[in-house]
Amino acid sequence: MRYPNYMYRILVIALLIGIIPVIIVGFVSYWIASKDIEDRVKQSNIQILKQDQLRVEQMIMNLEASALQYAGSSLVLEAIRGEISHKDYRQIWDLSKGLYTLQANDGIKEVYLIHFKDNWIIRNNGFYELNQFEHAEQFKNAAAQNPKKMFWVFADNPLSSDTVNLIVKLPLYLNSNNADGILVIEMFRNDLFRSLFEDQPGHAIVLDAEYEPIVAGPGQFAVDTDELRPLLDSANGFVGASLNGQDWGIAYIQSSYNDLIYMSFESMTEIKKQTRKIADITIITCLSLFLLVAVFSYYGSRRLYSPIKRLFEYLGGEQYHDAKDKSHNEFSVIEERFKTMFHSEKKLQLQVKEQFPRMRELLVLQLFMDHYSPEDWLYKCRMLGFSVQWKYYAVIVLQIDTLTDSKYKATDRDLLLYAINNIAEDIIQDTNWFKPILLDQSQVSIVYCDKPTLEEANAYFYDIAKQLKANVAQYLSVQVSIGISNTFDQITDAKRAYKEGLQAIQSRFVLGNDIILHYDDLRYNLEFDNKAYIELKALENQVLQAFKPADQPRVEEAFQKYLDAIAHKQIGFKEYQILMRQLLSKIYELIQEHGVPITEVFDPSVIQDEWKQLNQTEEIRKWFGEFVFAPVITFLLNREQSKFANVAGEMLKIVRDHYDRDLSLEMCGDLLNYHPVYLSRVFKKQVGMNFTEYVAQFRMDQAKIWLEQTDMMVSEIAEKLSYNNTTAFIRTFRKVVGETPGKYRTEHKKND
Numbered sequence: 001m002r003y004p005n006y007m008y009r010i011l012v013i014a015l016l017i018g019i020i021p022v023i024i025v026g027f028v029s030y031w032i033a034s035k036d037i038e039d040r041v042k043q044s045n046i047q048i049l050k051q052d053q054l055r056v057e058q059m060i061m062n063l064e065a066s067a068l069q070y071a072g073s074s075l076v077l078e079a080i081r082g083e084i085s086h087k088d089y090r091q092i093w094d095l096s097k098g099l100y101t102l103q104a105n106d107g108i109k110e111v112y113l114i115h116f117k118d119n120w121i122i123r124n125n126g127f128y129e130l131n132q133f134e135h136a137e138q139f140k141n142a143a144a145q146n147p148k149k150m151f152w153v154f155a156d157n158p159l160s161s162d163t164v165n166l167i168v169k170l171p172l173y174l175n176s177n178n179a180d181g182i183l184v185i186e187m188f189r190n191d192l193f194r195s196l197f198e199d200q201p202g203h204a205i206v207l208d209a210e211y212e213p214i215v216a217g218p219g220q221f222a223v224d225t226d227e228l229r230p231l232l233d234s235a236n237g238f239v240g241a242s243l244n245g246q247d248w249g250i251a252y253i254q255s256s257y258n259d260l261i262y263m264s265f266e267s268m269t270e271i272k273k274q275t276r277k278i279a280d281i282t283i284i285t286c287l288s289l290f291l292l293v294a295v296f297s298y299y300g301s302r303r304l305y306s307p308i309k310r311l312f313e314y315l316g317g318e319q320y321h322d323a324k325d326k327s328h329n330e331f332s333v334i335e336e337r338f339k340t341m342f343h344s345e346k347k348l349q350l351q352v353k354e355q356f357p358r359m360r361e362l363l364v365l366q367l368f369m370d371h372y373s374p375e376d377w378l379y380k381c382r383m384l385g386f387s388v389q390w391k392y393y394a395v396i397v398l399q400i401d402t403l404t405d406s407k408y409k410a411t412d413r414d415l416l417l418y419a420i421n422n423i424a425e426d427i428i429q430d431t432n433w434f435k436p437i438l439l440d441q442s443q444v445s446i447v448y449c450d451k452p453t454l455e456e457a458n459a460y461f462y463d464i465a466k467q468l469k470a471n472v473a474q475y476l477s478v479q480v481s482i483g484i485s486n487t488f489d490q491i492t493d494a495k496r497a498y499k500e501g502l503q504a505i506q507s508r509f510v511l512g513n514d515i516i517l518h519y520d521d522l523r524y525n526l527e528f529d530n531k532a533y534i535e536l537k538a539l540e541n542q543v544l545q546a547f548k549p550a551d552q553p554r555v556e557e558a559f560q561k562y563l564d565a566i567a568h569k570q571i572g573f574k575e576y577q578i579l580m581r582q583l584l585s586k587i588y589e590l591i592q593e594h595g596v597p598i599t600e601v602f603d604p605s606v607i608q609d610e611w612k613q614l615n616q617t618e619e620i621r622k623w624f625g626e627f628v629f630a631p632v633i634t635f636l637l638n639r640e641q642s643k644f645a646n647v648a649g650e651m652l653k654i655v656r657d658h659y660d661r662d663l664s665l666e667m668c669g670d671l672l673n674y675h676p677v678y679l680s681r682v683f684k685k686q687v688g689m690n691f692t693e694y695v696a697q698f699r700m701d702q703a704k705i706w707l708e709q710t711d712m713m714v715s716e717i718a719e720k721l722s723y724n725n726t727t728a729f730i731r732t733f734r735k736v737v738g739e740t741p742g743k744y745r746t747e748h749k750k751n752d
Contacts, residue, residue, distance in 0.1 A: 018293030107191025
């Protein structure tokens with residue numbers, strides 16, 4: 001026997017099966033017990049740290065509240081907004097008393113009230129000019145760089161490394177980084193964090209939001225904060241880390257109040273002291289179990305190996321081994337012997353059968369996309385087991401008409417087409433080798449039959465389309481149209497037939513939705529004569545002419561007549577698209593004639609020809625009205641309004657420059673190259689009075705100025721205003737002003 005090695009493998013497996021659970025149980029037991037002890041220690045450290053954090057933050061919040069109360073007092077506001085000198089003893093004394101009150105808090109070293117603009121500072125030992133305070137510029141920069149109204153300076157304190165500063169910008173209502181003044185409270189660093197160092201079992205450290213150390217203790221404990229940064233992945237927790245050559249348990253909490261990070265460090269050796277006894281007991285227990293498992297594994301593996309030995313000898317393993325690699329074991333020999341009893345061909349056939357529907361779908365898709373030669377097609381059909389001995393073929397193309405006024409949304413169209421394709425499979429595929437497919441927003445099916453005559457074949461294909469349409473309406477409540485191609489006898493003509501089916505279904509923009517149409521029924525409508533083209537061209541010009549008065553109802557009425565004429569002529573879908581594109585091009589030209597790019601007037605959907613996706617005349621009318629006509633009318637009205645304003649402005653300038661001449665609409669028309677009647681209408685619309693009235697009003701206003709400010713005679717004023725005689729001027733002045741020029745001068749001279 002050359003293969004006793006497998007018995008040894010069974011022995012090894014039995015040992016592993018017995019030993020691995022013992023190791024796992026021992027490890028898990030030890031891990032759970034030690035983890036429980038460590039967790040209790042960790043939770044205890046976190047709770048102590050949290051209590052210390054709350055005490056520190058309570059001290060900070062009390063101090064901030066006192067600072068805000070003092071900074072918001074009327075006394076401070078008056079001092080910041082007013083001016084103080086060393087002579088204002090009473091005011092300085094009152095301000096100093098507030099500072100003394102703040103300094104009464106534990107740990108406060110000194111309090112400063114600083115006014116940057118007025119250059120003074122009040123501190124414990126009196127009132128000084130700010131330029132005598134050596135740290136004034138540093139405090140001013142700190143206030144300008146920090147956007148908060150109140151903030152702490154823990155690091156780089158300009159006053160002392162042993163203290164921290166609370167800075168409040170003044171006045172409080174000012175929303176600017178450049179404060180008029182500040183209130184500075186200087187506090188001893190160790191007093192602020194004293195409770196943190198007194199309660200912690202190990203070392204403690206406080207970091208700011210940038211992981212810079214603020215305070216550490218007790219002793220000279222130090223740590224590289226760059227090593228801590230990647231360890232803190234949450235707002236609080238406990239992590240283990242090796243720092244400075246020693247393993248530490250680190251409890252940390254990041255304050256949500258001021259983003260300070262409180263950390264305590266305890267040696268992992270101290271934490272794990274209680275777990276060592278548990279480890280010793282676990283090891284002794286596991287070793288005892290290992291010995292028992294080894295004994296039972298040896299006897300068990302011998303009994304398990306005996307049936308393998310008999311099977312190996314029965315299959316002639318010794319002889320097989322002589323011709324094979326000696327590295328094979330008993331099971332390898334048995335496996336290879338069994339494999340020779342089965343054939344791989346059956347498995348391959350099953351795999352081909354599983355992929356058969358997909359291959360059929362791919363073949364149909366290639367029929368529509370490529371052009372097969374008859375020889376290529378016959379080869380592919382024989383390879384897949386297709387039968388091509390059919391007398392008549394046709395292509396049925398189905399499209400959803402519209403989802404408007406239905407329970408579906410536009411985004412459901414793809415899902416509905418998928419469901420329709422499944423319905424088509426149920427109807428067609430039972431007796432059809434060609435799988436229905438989805439192609440370019442259409443459901444497409446190849447159908448065939450062996451009917452005796454062409455008329456019977458067409459009727460059969462029509463019945464299939466009718467059943468498909470009825471089932472879609474019954475199960476999905478969706479309105480669809482179907483186009484049927486001409487009948488053909490060579491399957492390689494499927495690509496041409498698919499185009500015929502599309503052309504048939506595209507005629508619904510003329511015939512309406514919810515139709516089943518054969519390509520033969522369209523043939524007489526695919527072309528139209530020159531007379532029909534001339535009539536449509538005239539209607540197109542009417543649509544374009546309707547834009548000139550910028551009247552949208554008139555434009556839409558002309559466009560409706562244009563669409564009705566297209567439907568009446570029953571032209572083909574391609575010709576319809578050409579006509580719509582021509583109309584849009586003319587409208588684009590109308591916009592470009594004004595020197596404006598079409599992208600500034602139209603929605604991108606217009607430029608990208610989204611109208612081609614529309615199938616109903618009503619949808620086309622609404623789309624053009626909303627996305628084409630309305631923007632163009634708005635643009636033309638705005639251009640016309642701007643033009644009116646420019647013309648009226650030029651006429652007003654002519655009156656101001658030439659009021660002393662004989663002014664008329666004809667003169668303005670000559671200067672501006674416009675017809676007087678047009679100028680009269682524009683001036684009346686923009687100014688609110690006719691041109692003659694405005695000229696008279698302007699001249700009388702000028703006359704009133706001369707009457708009030710000069711000693712010119714009335715006759716001289718009349719002459720300067722281009723009146724032929726003084727009587728006409730006086731009559732006009734009385735009509736406009738309500739009194740004679742002489743009386744007006746007398747009254748206003750008295751007032752002066």
